[in-house]
Amino acid sequence: MMGDDKVNVEKLREEVESLKEKIMKQRKEMCDSTLADVTSSISPLHRLQFKAKRTLKGHLSKVFSCNWAKDSKHVVSASQDGKLIVWDSHSTHKIHAIPMKSAWVMSCSFSQKSARFVASGGLDNMCTVYALQSRKDNTYTSQELMAHTGYVSCCKFIDDTDLMTASGDMTSALWDITTGKLKTLYHGHSADVMSISIAPDKRTFITGACDATAKLWDLRDGLCRQSFAGTESDVNVVVFHPTNLSFACLAELQDEADAGADSCMCLFDLRSDNKVGETRAFRFSFTSMDFTKSGRLAVVGTSADPSLINPATNTGPSKMICYDVLKFDDKNATRIEKAHDHTISQINVSYDGSALCSCSHDTLLKIWTAGHPRTD
Amino acid sequence: MSTRVELLQNELAQLEKEVKMERMRTSETTSEIVQFCQKHQQQDRLLRPLTVAENPYKEKKSCAVL
Numbered sequence: 001m002m003g004d005d006k007v008n009v010e011k012l013r014e015e016v017e018s019l020k021e022k023i024m025k026q027r028k029e030m031c032d033s034t035l036a037d038v039t040s041s042i043s044p045l046h047r048l049q050f051k052a053k054r055t056l057k058g059h060l061s062k063v064f065s066c067n068w069a070k071d072s073k074h075v076v077s078a079s080q081d082g083k084l085i086v087w088d089s090h091s092t093h094k095i096h097a098i099p100m101k102s103a104w105v106m107s108c109s110f111s112q113k114s115a116r117f118v119a120s121g122g123l124d125n126m127c128t129v130y131a132l133q134s135r136k137d138n139t140y141t142s143q144e145l146m147a148h149t150g151y152v153s154c155c156k157f158i159d160d161t162d163l164m165t166a167s168g169d170m171t172s173a174l175w176d177i178t179t180g181k182l183k184t185l186y187h188g189h190s191a192d193v194m195s196i197s198i199a200p201d202k203r204t205f206i207t208g209a210c211d212a213t214a215k216l217w218d219l220r221d222g223l224c225r226q227s228f229a230g231t232e233s234d235v236n237v238v239v240f241h242p243t244n245l246s247f248a249c250l251a252e253l254q255d256e257a258d259a260g261a262d263s264c265m266c267l268f269d270l271r272s273d274n275k276v277g278e279t280r281a282f283r284f285s286f287t288s289m290d291f292t293k294s295g296r297l298a299v300v301g302t303s304a305d306p307s308l309i310n311p312a313t314n315t316g317p318s319k320m321i322c323y324d325v326l327k328f329d330d331k332n333a334t335r336i337e338k339a340h341d342h343t344i345s346q347i348n349v350s351y352d353g354s355a356l357c358s359c360s361h362d363t364l365l366k367i368w369t370a371g372h373p374r375t376d
Numbered sequence: 377m378s379t380r381v382e383l384l385q386n387e388l389a390q391l392e393k394e395v396k397m398e399r400m401r402t403s404e405t406t407s408e409i410v411q412f413c414q415k416h417q418q419q420d421r422l423l424r425p426l427t428v429a430e431n432p433y434k435e436k437k438s439c440a441v442l
Contacts, residue, residue, distance in 0.1 A: 005381060012384035019391040030399040038406045042414075045423070053433035073432070090432045188390060190383075224390060226397065243412045245405065269409070272402040294416035295409070296423060326410055354421035354430065369433055370425050 027274050035267060035276040039326040045296065048322055048334040050356065051371035056087050058094055059363045064345045065108045066359040069115040072350040075357050076118045077365050078108035084120050086132065089357070089367045098130050098140055106153050113160040117177070121152030127165045129177050145175045147182045153194045158202055166193040172207050174219065186217050188224040197240045197247060206247050208235030214249050216270065228268050230275045237288060241325075242295040245270055250286040250300070265289065265300060267328065277328035283307065284318075288346045291325070293353030298323045301344030301358055315342040315362065340364065 061081035068075055074095065075087045082103035086096040096118075104123035111117035121127035127145040134141035150169030157163050158174075162183070166172045172193050174184040191210035198205045204225070208214045214235050216226040231251035238249045246269045253264055263285040267277035281302065288301040300321045309316035317338040324332060340360035348357045356368040378386070417423060421430065428434060 008381050009384060012381065012388060016384060016387055016391060019388070019395055023391065023395050026395070026397075026399060031402050033401075033403040033406065035402075035406045035409070038403060039410055042410070048423070050422075187386075190387075227390070227394060241409070242416070243409050245412075246409055269402060269405050271400045271405045273397060273399045274402050276402055276406055292420050292422040294413050294420035294423065296413040296417050296420060299422075326413055349422065352421070353419075354426055355433070356422060367433065369431065370422050372425050 027272075030272045031274045035269075035326065036328055042326055044327055044329070044332050045324045048297075049371040050320070050322070050334075050336055050368040052339075052366045053355075053369050054089055054092050054367040056085075056089070056092055056365035056367070057363075058085055058087075058097075059083065059365075061363060062342075062345070062361040063359040063363060063365060064106055066346050066348055066357050066365055067108055067110045068348055068350045068357060069110040070112055070351045071115055072352040072354065074110065074115050075348075075365065075367075076108050076110045077359055078105040078120050079363070080105070084108055084118055084130065086118060087365070089355070096132055096135065096140075097138070099138065101128065106151065107155045109155050109157045109163070111160045112157045116160060117157070119155050119157065119163055119177075121155040121165055123151045125149065125151060125167075125169075127152050127155045127163065127175070129163065143177055143180045145173075145177070145180060145182070147173060147185070150192065153192065154196045156196055156198055158198055164196050164198065164205065166196040166207055168192040170209070172196055172205075172217070184219075184222045186222055186224070188215055188217075188227075189213070191234075194234065194236045195238045195249075197238045199240050200242060200244045206238045206240060206249075208238035208249050208251070210234040212251070214238050214247070214268065226270065226273060228273070228275070230268075231264065231266055237286075239289055239291060241267075241291055242293060246276070248289060248291070248298060250289060252285070253280065265298070265323070267325065277325075279323065279328055279330050287318075287344055288358075290347045290349045290356070292349055296325055298325050299347055299349070299356060301339070301347045303343045304361075317341055318344045318360065320344065320347070320358065320368075340366065 059079040066077040084098040102124035106122040108120045119129045129143045130140045148167040154166040189209040193209045195208040214228045232254045233252040235251045264280045285303040304316035320336040320339045322334040342362035359365045
């Protein structure tokens with residue numbers, strides 16, 4: 001009956017709101033300090049410097065994603081030019097140039113146990129896994145993982161047999177690539193899931209979605225353990241912290257005439273279920289980030305600076321900003337200006353923590369290492 | 377396709393689980409994060425320049441043998 005349904009919906013909505021308020025109160029009770037409060041006596045990081053040691057040239061169009069192999073030497077990148085390129089970051093040589101069936105790629109990933117597989121996903125609603133050792137001429141054996149009814153925004157290998165995807169169909173998924181079958185589908189978000197990050201202990205993972213929440217899931221039982229609100233709009237990137245106890249997210253902010261801030265980076269603590277740090281970007285967006293191995297530093301990539309965009313080419317320089325995670329202080333953050341000539345789409349720290357890879361709409365990838373602050 | 381009622385019921389069920397969570401104090405949890413970072417900082421190779429032995433990206437100095 002239409003009438004009954006309306007009453008039901010209203011009643012349920014009220015119950016939902018009341019529980020949300022209760023949870024907010026409980027969180028507030030446990031929030032007796034921010035991360036910055038606890039670290040006021042800790043000395044700030046020394047001055048940092050990053051040097052671009054290698055530039056990987058070869059893509060003909062915007063690069064949307066990059067990912068290190070576990071050997072901290074090979075990198076895979078995906079571009080609008082329809083190619084997945086596997087690079088030797090030391091020599092800059094292209095080891096593989098894999099033609100993708102769909103050029104509408106959004107994400108790529110390297111297998112995390114060996115360097116045998118790479119995967120890509122995008123607007124074709126599927127994730128395709130390529131076996132690098134299977135190359136014959138320029139073709140590769142591939143496995144298509146199909147089940148999503150929306151775009152694949154993010155794909156991440158857990159090891160060599162399991163892979164995860166996040167999708168515009170509001171779900172995330174766990175796949176067995178040896179069979180090509182879906183193992184688990186995770187429901188709970190009410191809008192496009194944009195990012196996924198697997199915990200260092202591989203027992204849980206975080207997703208970020210356009211419903212302005214990030215969620216923590218149990219990989220095995222498929223259940224959502226926690227939901228994190230406190231970002232105003234779309235959560236586009238989530239990254240687990242090396243401690244396995246917290247994570248960072250990059251989210252959009254609602255348009256506010258006064259504030260002018262477009263995006264923010266928030267640090268959430270799992271066990272207190274609270275946001276413990278936040279920093280905002282004005283006029284440009286945070287597009288990508290990763291933590292260094294100790295978790296002390298968060299390196300964030302930005303969009304092209306709108307005030308520096310060349311109207312003829314519609315491109316402009318972007319920067320990398322390095323935040324001391326323990327201080328979350330914008331003033332003391334190291335800025336690497338003009339890191340790329342256009343929006344940075346992804347930043348990934350290598351497995352051994354010694355190098356950083358950035359990729360951009362300017363068609364390039366760059367490999368960065370720490371330099372001497374005085375001389376470089 | 378889930379109906380509006382079903383979606384709300386699912387959301388309610390999820391919130392009923394989440395409200396039961398035993399939360400810790402941020403002052404406690406954050407100090408563990410701080411300790412971890414400080415403990416591993418020395419070995420963090422992006423916080424200090426790589427030694428020559430560690431650096432696969434160093435400029436190779438070539439010797440010209442005439």
